[in-house]
Amino acid sequence: MSPIDPRLQEALDGERDPGTLPADLREAYDRLTGAAQLLAGAPRLSVSARVMAQIRKAPHPQPGESSTQRALRWLGRPRAVTVRLRPMWTLALAAGLTAVLLLPFQNGSTPQPGNAEGVAQFVGHFPGARSVEVVGSFNDWSRGMLHLNDDDGDGIWHGAAVLPAGQHEYMFVVDGERWVPDPLAGRYVDDGFGAGQQNSLLIVRPATAEP
Amino acid sequence: MRRATALALAMALAVPLPLGAQTTGSTRLVGRVPPAAQPAIDSIIAIAVAESLPTEPLIQKTLEGSAKNVPPDRLVSGVRRGLLQLRAAHLIVAEALPGQPVPDAHVVAVAAALARGVPEPIVTRLVTLAPTEAPGPALHAVADLIAHHFNPDSAVDLLVEAHNKGLRGMRLLDVAVAADHYLQRGGGRTPAEALAHVRAMLPNVPPAEAVTRHGTNGS
Numbered sequence: 001m002s003p004i005d006p007r008l009q010e011a012l013d014g015e016r017d018p019g020t021l022p023a024d025l026r027e028a029y030d031r032l033t034g035a036a037q038l039l040a041g042a043p044r045l046s047v048s049a050r051v052m053a054q055i056r057k058a059p060h061p062q063p064g065e066s067s068t069q070r071a072l073r074w075l076g077r078p079r080a081v082t083v084r085l086r087p088m089w090t091l092a093l094a095a096g097l098t099a100v101l102l103l104p105f106q107n108g109s110t111p112q113p114g115n116a117e118g119v120a121q122f123v124g125h126f127p128g129a130r131s132v133e134v135v136g137s138f139n140d141w142s143r144g145m146l147h148l149n150d151d152d153g154d155g156i157w158h159g160a161a162v163l164p165a166g167q168h169e170y171m172f173v174v175d176g177e178r179w180v181p182d183p184l185a186g187r188y189v190d191d192g193f194g195a196g197q198q199n200s201l202l203i204v205r206p207a208t209a210e211p
Numbered sequence: 212m213r214r215a216t217a218l219a220l221a222m223a224l225a226v227p228l229p230l231g232a233q234t235t236g237s238t239r240l241v242g243r244v245p246p247a248a249q250p251a252i253d254s255i256i257a258i259a260v261a262e263s264l265p266t267e268p269l270i271q272k273t274l275e276g277s278a279k280n281v282p283p284d285r286l287v288s289g290v291r292r293g294l295l296q297l298r299a300a301h302l303i304v305a306e307a308l309p310g311q312p313v314p315d316a317h318v319v320a321v322a323a324a325l326a327r328g329v330p331e332p333i334v335t336r337l338v339t340l341a342p343t344e345a346p347g348p349a350l351h352a353v354a355d356l357i358a359h360h361f362n363p364d365s366a367v368d369l370l371v372e373a374h375n376k377g378l379r380g381m382r383l384l385d386v387a388v389a390a391d392h393y394l395q396r397g398g399g400r401t402p403a404e405a406l407a408h409v410r411a412m413l414p415n416v417p418p419a420e421a422v423t424r425h426g427t428n429g430s
Binding site: 135137140141142143166167169179186187188189190191192193194195197199201203205206 | 239271272274275276277278279281285286288289292293320323326327347348351354355358381384419
């Protein structure tokens, strides 16, 4: 630490007229007095004082406040979050998201039948329906395996599936509860359970040319 | 991984499946059949196995009834009806193929035709026409024509003639589709005229599309 010039010290202590200082010391005098004025204008708060001020500003539970209101207030308060990422897991997550984003395009493409298989297209007019699926002998009469789509909301539901060539019985299930024969099937067969209900009948032609 | 494999193996050995379930595919019924119907369904499937009948249509009928929440008594009646149709179908095929093994696929196709209401003599005639060929398409063709109010004997005559002129398999379905399309074009045409029109075309009936679109080609 370099010692301060005695003349500058005397001027800062008010014991000497700053105008009598040489030019270099006068410049230093001006910088020091300017800095002193800035410090004098700043609030004089210690760290503990600032922390206590933040605590006082933070909202406190009100006497009549319910647990739901407290939870909402807790959720709405900004918080610092630290996220630590491993590159390997980040890449795996990115690959998974990519696969999910690509899936709708795969579903929208035309299914490709193999040997002894054919493509069946299903269309039904069900205005106002929330869901339509096809359930039949080709999927062991299981739900949730072949959903039809109505992307434009016009009430016309459609879908396609690759099925083994041959005969299949099926029905549409509308909104998960209403069993309806396919009005366009053209072939029907009594389901045999004594209530007069008919299954739709589908005959899938093999996509490969026949001899 | 090794532990998981050992556990799976131990579980498989600890819960052996009944022999009938392993051979008939009825394991697919586990957990899907109402308990009240289970003994009767098991009995019907056991009878089918004992009579060398295909069990798949019975399993399908059971799964269908369970999915539709059909009451147990009606579910059992429906499956029993399927057994009777399979039995009748087996007899028809066995008579058409004397001294030969009865193919399950033939029995299933004939049973399906009976379920669609095709009279037994018509079924017998078509199965006997070419006993070694898969009878499904011809049976569906005649069932389609009968369902559209064509005379059953005239319809089967047309299909026999189509077969004699070289049409096989799904091409026989095209015969029925052509007759139906001719009739639907209107103008006061009768089923007999439609059959005569298609007979004159044989064997050059127009082929249907490979993709099954309901309501457009009748497939």
